[in-house]
Amino acid sequence: MLSEQSKSRIDRELSKYPVDQKQSAVMAALAIAQDEHGWLSDELMDEIAHYLGMPPIAVYEIATFYNMYNLKPTGSHKVTVCTNLPCALSGGVEAAEYLKSKLGVGFAETTADGKFTLKEGECMGACGDAPVLLVNNKRMCSFMSREKLDRLIEELSRK
Amino acid sequence: MSLLDYGPDAIIMAGLDGDNWRLKDYEKRRGYEALRKIIGDKIPPENVTNEVKKSALRGRGGAGFPAGLKWSFMPRQYAGPKYLVCNSDEGEPGTFKDRDILRYNPHILIEGMIIAGYAMGIAVGYNYIHGEIWTEYERFEEALEEARAAGYLGRNILGSEFCFELHAHHGFGAYICGEETALLESIEGKKGQPRYKPPFPASYGLYGKPTTVNNTETLAAVPYILREGGEAFLNMGRPNNGGTKIFSVSGHVERPGNYEVRLGTPFAKLLELAGGMRGGKKLKGVIPGGSSMPVLSADVMMQTDLDYDSIAKAGSMLGSGAVIVMDEDTCMVKAAERLAYFYFEESCGQCTPCREGTGWLYRVIHRIEHGQGRPEDLDLLLNLADNIQGRTICALGDAAAMPVRAFVKTYRSEFEYHIEHKRCMVNPGGYSSRNPGLELAAAE
Numbered sequence: 001m002l003s004e005q006s007k008s009r010i011d012r013e014l015s016k017y018p019v020d021q022k023q024s025a026v027m028a029a030l031a032i033a034q035d036e037h038g039w040l041s042d043e044l045m046d047e048i049a050h051y052l053g054m055p056p057i058a059v060y061e062i063a064t065f066y067n068m069y070n071l072k073p074t075g076s077h078k079v080t081v082c083t084n085l086p087c088a089l090s091g092g093v094e095a096a097e098y099l100k101s102k103l104g105v106g107f108a109e110t111t112a113d114g115k116f117t118l119k120e121g122e123c124m125g126a127c128g129d130a131p132v133l134l135v136n137n138k139r140m141c142s143f144m145s146r147e148k149l150d151r152l153i154e155e156l157s158r159k
Numbered sequence: 160m161s162l163l164d165y166g167p168d169a170i171i172m173a174g175l176d177g178d179n180w181r182l183k184d185y186e187k188r189r190g191y192e193a194l195r196k197i198i199g200d201k202i203p204p205e206n207v208t209n210e211v212k213k214s215a216l217r218g219r220g221g222a223g224f225p226a227g228l229k230w231s232f233m234p235r236q237y238a239g240p241k242y243l244v245c246n247s248d249e250g251e252p253g254t255f256k257d258r259d260i261l262r263y264n265p266h267i268l269i270e271g272m273i274i275a276g277y278a279m280g281i282a283v284g285y286n287y288i289h290g291e292i293w294t295e296y297e298r299f300e301e302a303l304e305e306a307r308a309a310g311y312l313g314r315n316i317l318g319s320e321f322c323f324e325l326h327a328h329h330g331f332g333a334y335i336c337g338e339e340t341a342l343l344e345s346i347e348g349k350k351g352q353p354r355y356k357p358p359f360p361a362s363y364g365l366y367g368k369p370t371t372v373n374n375t376e377t378l379a380a381v382p383y384i385l386r387e388g389g390e391a392f393l394n395m396g397r398p399n400n401g402g403t404k405i406f407s408v409s410g411h412v413e414r415p416g417n418y419e420v421r422l423g424t425p426f427a428k429l430l431e432l433a434g435g436m437r438g439g440k441k442l443k444g445v446i447p448g449g450s451s452m453p454v455l456s457a458d459v460m461m462q463t464d465l466d467y468d469s470i471a472k473a474g475s476m477l478g479s480g481a482v483i484v485m486d487e488d489t490c491m492v493k494a495a496e497r498l499a500y501f502y503f504e505e506s507c508g509q510c511t512p513c514r515e516g517t518g519w520l521y522r523v524i525h526r527i528e529h530g531q532g533r534p535e536d537l538d539l540l541l542n543l544a545d546n547i548q549g550r551t552i553c554a555l556g557d558a559a560a561m562p563v564r565a566f567v568k569t570y571r572s573e574f575e576y577h578i579e580h581k582r583c584m585v586n587p588g589g590y591s592s593r594n595p596g597l598e599l600a601a602a603e
């Protein structure tokens with residue numbers, strides 16, 4: 001299930017921690033697995049548990065506690081919009097509402113073509129750039145006016 | 160490229176243009192000079208800690224605890240491994256300063272951590288970086304590679320006996336991990352649920368070993384203190400409030416962003432740096448230190464200076480230095496509702512008063528906001544706050560209770576109006592009557 005490339009990325013993370021503390025790499029291992037497969041199936045988590053010598057339940061605990069892990073298949077582009085107070089004061093809620101109407105989905109829903117999943121986010125630590133959103137956990141987009149939202153969705157639709 | 164404008168008195172963020180983050184650029188800004196001096200002159204570790212004590216550098220993450228004193232809690236003679244952990248898990252709503260340090264000046268943090276490691280006799284450090292900022296994490300990793308290649312990190316640093324290795328650990332979306340013991344649990348590969356204190360991390364920290372946890376901005380201030388002297392740093396601020404502080408200004412201002420100013424700078428001056436109120440609107444209230452801190456009304460805030468002691472005197476806390484500015488069109492019930500939802504969402508679930516209480520706080524404010532409030536609800540909110548605050552393992556409970564209490568106290572008439580008239584007295588449309596963010600962004 002995990003590719004050799006993912007395993008070597010996990011090994012690099014493991015090298016950061018004491019040899020008897022392999023569990024420390026579990027957050028990174030799950031993130032790497034998610035990069036490869038898009039979401040975390042039970043089988044994938046079991047494989048990580050085995051790889052790190054952890055009980056599977058301890059891996060599930062991590063995957064369910066931290067909110068950037070996908071526990072079910074998501075759209076090709078997961079778009080998370082911050083609506084927390086500082087962002088809300090500068091248009092974060094309007095940006096989210098605009099995306100809802102543009103994509104025809106609510107929060108935690110995926111478009112029928114499987115392209116987009118929309119999520120409501122909490123503070124991303126970029127409040128000065130509001131409205132702010134995150135694409136697939138990695139790409140942060142700042143100052144998202146309607147025009148920039150249109151351009152982003154168009155760009156992602158082509159992928 | 161033109162320089163980024165953090166204000167005329169910037170120390171940590173001085174001379175940055177957004178691109179000059181690499182090692183060679185940092186060295187041009189006298190980077191790693193403090194470390195070279197310490198190692199070259201064989202300065203005793205105790206003297207390094209004393210210099211930090213003299214500087215009156217206080218923790219920039221929220222608690223404001225004196226950094227030098229914290230360092231001195233680490234057992235010097237401890238035989239086994241000890242750890243230094245940097246808290247870059249910046250998720251307190253309103254706070255976005257550490258992100259700028261990581262992306263624009265990562266080496267200042269690396270140098271600060273090496274010096275801290277030297278002072279406390281620590282050989283391994285971790286920097287825990289907020290899950291949502293991936294590119295900053297990658298950049299920090301790249302900066303670490305540069306520092307290793309240049310001999311600033313690793314074995315026998317700059318030819319001395321001193322060894323220090325530093326790694327980045329990436330979070331994955333949990334506000335609670337900003338709490339230092341939750342953060343340690345998280346590095347250990349567990350759920351981020353806070354530990355009882357005592358024992359404090361200095362005696363039982365990461366992997367059960369003595370550990371010091373400092374905020375990013377705190378550690379980033381260290382190179383200046385060791386290069387220019389603790390007194391020079393102290394004199395940038397006020398007694399007991401040494402140095403400059405990066406304030407993250409968000410909300411209804413013309414130029415939201417980070418501004419590094421001397422501690423003790425009047426709020427009015429910071430507001431001016433941020434371009435004043437957006438659209439010339441009137442100031443209504445300010446949360447001066449991140450969403451966990453009590454909101455202050457405009458008249459109080461305009462009279463307050465920005466340092467730990469002055470803001471405490473005004474009835475709030477400097478916290479992380481996140482200044483959330485709200486104008487006259489802001490519905491304070493709606494603002495309180497959104498923050499209450501955040502703490503409900505982020506409670507780790509370990510302690511009953513917080514797990515259950517944050518849900519109660521949110522639901523009660525939600526019904527007030529939506530015209531279904533009851534006359535007894537305000538007393539209920541205060542009662543709930545009493546039953547959460549001080550009754551949980553960590554400060555998240557307090558962080559949820561304090562803002563609610565302050566919003567109800569400061570803007571009570573607005574809450575009462577909502578309950579009585581079943582609608583908003585300020586702005587039935589939302590957080591602000593126009594959609595300023597989108598207009599602002601469109602003009603950008």
